[in-house]
Amino acid sequence: MADTRKIVLEVLRYTPGQSTAPTLQQYPIEFTDDMSVLQGLQQVKDFVDGSLTFRWSCRMAICGSCGMMIDGAPKLACRAFLRDFLPGPLRVEPLEHFPIERDLVVDISDFVDKLGRITPWIEPREPRSLEQGEYLQTPAQLERFESFSHCINCMLCYAACPQYGLDSRFLGPAATALLHRYNSDSRDGAQAKRMELVNSEEGVWACTAVGYCSEVCPKAVDPANAVNQNKTASAVSWFARFLPGRG
Amino acid sequence: MKRSNQPFFWLLFGAGGMLSALIGAMLVFITGVAAPLGLGVHADLMSHANAIAFARGIPGKLFLLVVVSLFLWHAAHRIYHSLHDLGIPPGPLAQAACYGTALLGTVVATVALLAIGF
Ligand code: SF4
Ligand code: FES
Numbered sequence: 155m156a157d158t159r160k161i162v163l164e165v166l167r168y169t170p171g172q173s174t175a176p177t178l179q180q181y182p183i184e185f186t187d188d189m190s191v192l193q194g195l196q197q198v199k200d201f202v203d204g205s206l207t208f209r210w211s212c213r214m215a216i217c218g219s220c221g222m223m224i225d226g227a228p229k230l231a232c233r234a235f236l237r238d239f240l241p242g243p244l245r246v247e248p249l250e251h252f253p254i255e256r257d258l259v260v261d262i263s264d265f266v267d268k269l270g271r272i273t274p275w276i277e278p279r280e281p282r283s284l285e286q287g288e289y290l291q292t293p294a295q296l297e298r299f300e301s302f303s304h305c306i307n308c309m310l311c312y313a314a315c316p317q318y319g320l321d322s323r324f325l326g327p328a329a330t331a332l333l334h335r336y337n338s339d340s341r342d343g344a345q346a347k348r349m350e351l352v353n354s355e356e357g358v359w360a361c362t363a364v365g366y367c368s369e370v371c372p373k374a375v376d377p378a379n380a381v382n383q384n385k386t387a388s389a390v391s392w393f394a395r396f397l398p399g400r401g
Numbered sequence: 402m403k404r405s406n407q408p409f410f411w412l413l414f415g416a417g418g419m420l421s422a423l424i425g426a427m428l429v430f431i432t433g434v435a436a437p438l439g440l441g442v443h444a445d446l447m448s449h450a451n452a453i454a455f456a457r458g459i460p461g462k463l464f465l466l467v468v469v470s471l472f473l474w475h476a477a478h479r480i481y482h483s484l485h486d487l488g489i490p491p492g493p494l495a496q497a498a499c500y501g502t503a504l505l506g507t508v509v510a511t512v513a514l515l516a517i518g519f
Contacts, residue, residue: 354403
C-alpha cells in the first residue's frame with residue numbers, strides 16, 4: 155500500500171452470554187490518509203477478526219447507523235478519519251448511555267420507542283380533498299422547521315447528553331428536535347397532543363442546557379435549540395392555564 | 402402524563418439569573434470590596450445609619466427583597482439540577498430542600514424588611 159501509516163485500534167468487545175464484562179482488544183492496522191475509522195474497523199473484520207461486530211450502511215454520513223464513541227466522543231465512524239488520531243492507540247467503544255448488544259452494537263429500542271411517541275407525522279390542520287390540491291407553504295414557513303428535519307437518527311446527541319445518561323426517561327435531544335419539526339410545520343394540527351409530552355416530567359424540563367448534543371450533531375440539527383424553544387413554549391402554556399377562559 | 406412543575410421555578414431561575422448577571426458582580430464589589438476599603442466611595446456608604454435608612458424606604462425595601470429572593474431562587478434551581486449530576490436523583494425531597502430554602506429566605510427577608518419599619 156502506498157503511503158501507509160500505522161495505528162492501533164483499541165476496540166471494546168462484548169458478547170452477551172460469553173463475556174462477563176466488556177474487554178478491550180487491540181488491533182494494529184495500516185491505513186492510508188483517506189481512510190475513515192469505519193474503514194479501519196472493516197479492515198479488521200475482513201482480514202483479522204471476523205467476529206468483530208458493528209453497524210454501518212451508507213459510509214457517507216447519511217444513514218446514521220455507525221455512531222460510536224471514538225476517542226471518548228460520540229462520532230460517526232464513517233465521518234471520522236484515522237489520520238486525525240495519530241499516534242494512537244485509538245479507543246473505539248459503543249455509544250454511551252445505551253445498553254450494549256454486542257461489541258459496538260447497542261440496543262436502540264428506547265430511542266425507537268421515543269420516536270414513536272412524538273406523533274412523527276403531519277396531522278393536517280385542515281383536511282383537504284384531492285381536488286383542492288396540495289398544501290402550500292411559503293419559504294419562510296419552510297425555514298421554521300427545515301433544519302430540524304435533517305436529523306439522521308444517529309443518536310450521537312443521546313450519547314452526549316448527561317441528563318439522558320442519568321435518567322433515560324428524558325425524551326432527549328433528537329426526539330425533541332423531531333417533535334419540534336412537526337410542531338412548527340404550518341400544515342400540522344397536532345401541536346396540543348405533542349405539547350402534553352413536552353410539558354410532562356419526561357419532557358424538556360430535565361434538560362440543564364449543557365449544549366453538547368448540538369456540538370456533536372453531524373447534521374447541524376441543533377437539538378439544544380429545539381429543546382430551548384420548547385421550554386419557552388412549555389412555560390407559556392404552564393402560565394396560560396391560569397388565564398380566564400383557559401382550561 | 403404528569404405536567405412538570407418546572408416552568409414556575411424556571412421563570413424565577415431565569416429572572417434571578419438575569420438580575421445577578423446585570424448587578425451581581427457590581428454589588429459584591431461595592432459592598433464587599435469598595436466600601437470596606439474605601440475605594441472611590443463615600444466613607445460611610447455602608448454605615449449602619451445609611452443601611453437602615455435605605456432599608457426603611459420603599460424603593461430600598463423592594464430592591465433588597467427582589468435581590469435577596471431572586472438570587473436565592475436562582476441558586477435553588479441551579480443546585481437542584483446540579484444535585485442530579487452528583488448522583489442525587491431529583492424528586493420531591495430534593496425539590497423541598499432546594500426550593501424550600503429559597504422560600505424560607507424570601508419569607509425571612511420579607512418579615513425582616515417589614516419589621517425594620519418605615
Ligand atoms: S439530532 Fe443530530 S446527533 Fe441527534 S440523532 Fe439527529 S442527527 Fe444525530
Ligand atoms: S455508515 Fe451511514 S452514517 Fe456512517
